[in-house]
Amino acid sequence: MDTRVSGDRAGAVDVHAHYFGIDLGSRLNSRPDDRWPILVPGTDGGGVLMLGDQLFRRVRSVLWDVDERVAELDRAGVAVQVISPVPITLAYWADRRAAVDYARASNDSIADAVRRGGGRLEGLGTLPLPHVGSAVAELHRAVADLGLRGVEIGSQVGEFDLDAPELWPLFEAAQELGAAILIHPTDGGGGVLRRSGQPYDFGLGMITDTAIAATALVFGGVLERYPRLRIALAHGCGTFAWAYPRLRLGASIFDAVDPAHADRLVSSLWVDSLVFDHRSLRVLADRFGGDHLLLGTDHPFIPGQLEGAAAFVDAAASSGALTREQARGLHRHNGLAFLGMVADEITTLRRPASSCPAGAGGRP
Numbered sequence: 001m002d003t004r005v006s007g008d009r010a011g012a013v014d015v016h017a018h019y020f021g022i023d024l025g026s027r028l029n030s031r032p033d034d035r036w037p038i039l040v041p042g043t044d045g046g047g048v049l050m051l052g053d054q055l056f057r058r059v060r061s062v063l064w065d066v067d068e069r070v071a072e073l074d075r076a077g078v079a080v081q082v083i084s085p086v087p088i089t090l091a092y093w094a095d096r097r098a099a100v101d102y103a104r105a106s107n108d109s110i111a112d113a114v115r116r117g118g119g120r121l122e123g124l125g126t127l128p129l130p131h132v133g134s135a136v137a138e139l140h141r142a143v144a145d146l147g148l149r150g151v152e153i154g155s156q157v158g159e160f161d162l163d164a165p166e167l168w169p170l171f172e173a174a175q176e177l178g179a180a181i182l183i184h185p186t187d188g189g190g191g192v193l194r195r196s197g198q199p200y201d202f203g204l205g206m207i208t209d210t211a212i213a214a215t216a217l218v219f220g221g222v223l224e225r226y227p228r229l230r231i232a233l234a235h236g237c238g239t240f241a242w243a244y245p246r247l248r249l250g251a252s253i254f255d256a257v258d259p260a261h262a263d264r265l266v267s268s269l270w271v272d273s274l275v276f277d278h279r280s281l282r283v284l285a286d287r288f289g290g291d292h293l294l295l296g297t298d299h300p301f302i303p304g305q306l307e308g309a310a311a312f313v314d315a316a317a318s319s320g321a322l323t324r325e326q327a328r329g330l331h332r333h334n335g336l337a338f339l340g341m342v343a344d345e346i347t348t349l350r351r352p353a354s355s356c357p358a359g360a361g362g363r364p
Contacts, residue, residue, distance in 0.1 A: 011079030012309060013335030016182065016234055016272045016296030019083035019123075020049070021109030022064040028105045036102065037088050039064065049088070056088060062300045066116045072299075073120055076306045079332070081299065082339065083110060084124040084152040087184050092129050092158040099128035103138050111146040122339060123148040124182055130158040132166060136173045143179050149339045150180030150230075155213035162213050163220020175226045178340050184234045185209040210238030214269065219251050223265045230338055232270035232294055236280065241271075241287040270338050272296025273330060274305065278316040281330075290326030294335050 020039050032038075034052030041047040041061070049056040062068040063086075073081055085106055094102065107125035114123045125142035127135035142148045151174075160166055162183070174181055189205025190196060192212075196205075214237050217223050223231075233240070240247075244266060251257035267289045273281060274296040284293055295313070297305040305312075310331075317327035336342060 011073075011077045011332070012295050012313075013332050013339075014073075014078050014081040014297050014299065014306070014309065015232065015294045015335045015338060016274060017081045017083050017299040017306075018063070018086045018301060019069075019110060019113055020059070020063050020086045020089070021106075021113060023112070024105055024109045027108055029101050030098070032098065032102065035093070036091060037086065049086070051088075060300050066113050066121070069300075070117060070120050072306060077310055078306065080120060080122060080335075082122045082124060082149065082182075082335075083113060084182055084184070085110070085126045087152075087154070087186055087188075089126060090129075090152070090154045090184070090186050092154065092186075094128070096128065096131040096134055099131055100134050100138065102126075103128040103135075104141075107138070107142045107146055107148065111142075111148060114147070122341075124150050124152045124180065127151055127153060127170070129153065129170075130160055130166070132169050135170055139170065139173050139177065139179060143177050149341075150174070150182070152182045152184055154186035155183055155209045156186060161216045161220070163216040163222050168222075168225065171222060171226045171229060175228050178228075178230075180339055181229065181231045182234065183210070183213050183231060185213075185238070207235055207238030210235055211240035211243055214238070214240040215243075215247060217269070218262060218265045219247070219255075219257065223268055227268070229268075230270065230340065231268075232272060232338055234272055234274065234296060234298075236273065236275040236284055237269065237271040237288070241283050244287055267292065270294055270334070273312070274298055274302075278312055278319060279321050281316045282321040285322055285326055290322065291329055291334055291337070293322075293326065293330040294338055295330055295332075 022039060022041060037056060038050045039047055040050055045061050047059050047061060049059055062072060089106060103126050110123040110125055114121045125148045127138050129135050139151060142151060157167060185206040189201035189209055192205040192209045193200055210233050214233055248259050248262050251262060252259050266287060269288055270292045271284055271288050272294045295309055297309055299306040313327050313331050316322040317324050
């Protein structure tokens with residue numbers, strides 16, 4: 001039975017999760033070269049992502065199986081999950097034709113998963129960047145035709161940092177469409193630091209990459225130029241919240257930036273909660289505002305984050321890192337606002353998506 005959900009009784013909204021459709025390869029018009037990832041399902045309920053003949057990652061079938069995903073959402077008390085592409089597919093080295101083909105196939109696959117999710121999934125697509133004209137056209141198609149809520153882009157687009165004027169048409173189109181943008185680090189944090197390998201790339205490279213992206217948005221004029229953008233940065237915006245006081249001081253000294261104005265720009269950003277220590281949420285709330293904190297789990301890649309999401313938010317409230325009101329917002333309401341939705345738009349099905357009619361919609 002369908003139950004209209006609203007208010008605090010409803011389940012959580014998870015804005016940071018990834019999906020790789022098993023149908024993606026069949027949607028491509030041509031066979032991609034070996035730099036594109038390929039999903040190879042196994043016989044044990046899992047599979048592998050391959051780059052040519054190199055193993056990139058072992059994955060669980062929930063990465064592509066919508067029924068399994070919805071069942072896991074049920075167990076975790078998550079009402080709606082926003083699925084976005086696996087970051088390795090943000091391949092900004094591709095020529096225009098291949099990039100457009102892959103982006104269209106990926107977005108069609110995500111939109112189909114949203115439809116099959118029976119109201120439990122929302123989608124963010126991908127774009128054929130750095131080919132900005134084609135990316136703007138695909139953004140319009142993804143949002144207006146496919147019903148996706150926005151797009152995921154990388155923290156760097158090819159040779160462009162996010163304040164490059166070459167990217168302005170994309171941000172202008174996103175603002176006009178009301179499309180949400182999730183920024184995710186690319187290349188697993190590789191190449192960001194003077195030292196490579198693990199745990200440096202995962203533990204410092206990815207979050208430094210994200211902080212550089214946020215710095216470009218705040219101090220590079222993007223948020224000034226496009227004030228109605230809804231941009232979220234994964235992994236709690238990386239190290240930015242802790243580096244910001246020094247960045248603000250530097251901008252004031254060297255570029256005569258008004259610190260209060262910089263604060264206002266920072267507070268327009270959204271960040272997810274994937275910081276692995278609930279005490280860190282106090283700093284995020286101070287920097288970005290409690291109403292711009294989003295639940296993020298990186299499902300299905302990091303074990304325990306989806307299952308432990310509710311306990312994580314409760315711990316933040318119990319310890320005083322967040323107020324109860326801020327915790328409620330993080331749990332649900334802020335995610336709806338980021339997506340440009342309201343509570344009454346969400347219909348939660350209390351059964352797996354496999355029991356829904358084939359045409360059960362993911363759109364309100």
